[in-house]
Amino acid sequence: MATPDAGGACVFEAIGLTKEYDYGTVQALRGVDIRIAPGEFVAIVGQSGSGKSTLLQMLGALDHPTAGELRYRGAPLSAHGDLASYRAHEIGFIFQAFHLLPTFTAIENVQIPMFETHRSTSERKQRAMELLKLVGLEDRLHHFPSKLSGGERQRVAIARSLANGASVLLADEPTGNLDSENATLVLDLIVRLRREQQFTLILVTHDMGIARQAGRVIEMKDGRVVADTLNSTSH
Numbered sequence: 703m704a705t706p707d708a709g710g711a712c713v714f715e716a717i718g719l720t721k722e723y724d725y726g727t728v729q730a731l732r733g734v735d736i737r738i739a740p741g742e743f744v745a746i747v748g749q750s751g752s753g754k755s756t757l758l759q760m761l762g763a764l765d766h767p768t769a770g771e772l773r774y775r776g777a778p779l780s781a782h783g784d785l786a787s788y789r790a791h792e793i794g795f796i797f798q799a800f801h802l803l804p805t806f807t808a809i810e811n812v813q814i815p816m817f818e819t820h821r822s823t824s825e826r827k828q829r830a831m832e833l834l835k836l837v838g839l840e841d842r843l844h845h846f847p848s849k850l851s852g853g854e855r856q857r858v859a860i861a862r863s864l865a866n867g868a869s870v871l872l873a874d875e876p877t878g879n880l881d882s883e884n885a886t887l888v889l890d891l892i893v894r895l896r897r898e899q900q901f902t903l904i905l906v907t908h909d910m911g912i913a914r915q916a917g918r919v920i921e922m923k924d925g926r927v928v929a930d931t932l933n934s935t936s937h
Contacts, residue, residue, distance in 0.1 A: 818866070892905075
């Protein structure tokens with residue numbers, strides 16, 4: 703069973719997680735309770751405005767809950783002394799919009815998260831080269847984002863998300879800006895890397911075709927979890 707039992711180890715545990723905006727007039731999350739075990743591939747689905755991206759931002763400490771508690775590996779995330787370090791070392795991010803720096807080459811973009819580490823310049827460069835080779839871009843090391851296709855840019859973003867060996871990868875509509883062919887290639891790459899490296903993958907999508915590849919699907923509506931099911935057809 704993918705969902706951990708009461709005594710099992712959790713990567714994340716959300717307890718009554720609530721997020722309000724505009725002095726409470728907008729309720730993005732309304733008492734969300736979820737538990738995610740190490741190594742799971744979880745898809746979070748729902749219509750626009752359902753709260754799925756807000757929940758992902760909470761898991762990545764990009765935003766803070768209004769109420770409730772979020773625990774990371776058993777400890778409250780609110781008590782973490784250095785959330786910037788948490789984001790840099792524990793979490794990898796992939797966004798729909800890629801978020802590559804346009805004046806940096808592919809190999810330079812991949813090195814950005816490593817500036818939070820003690821790696822030397824040569825170590826950062828070597829690591830970035832290895833990661834770009836891993837995603838099939840060894841011949842695009844010195845290309846700027848403007849010279850890369852959408853699929854190639856997202857592969858650079860995937861390489862960047864793995865730069866510090868994060869144990870959790872958070873992906874927010876990672877194929878949303880891609881055509882169907884590149885979307886399939888990018889999703890297959892993410893799934894393969896997760897299988898090989900055994901990180902926890904939490905992916906937000908509105909596409910049920912993508913969600914069906916996950917081991918578990920959490921459906922959200924109006925800021926609440928309305929379904930949490932295991933997917934026996936995932937691979």
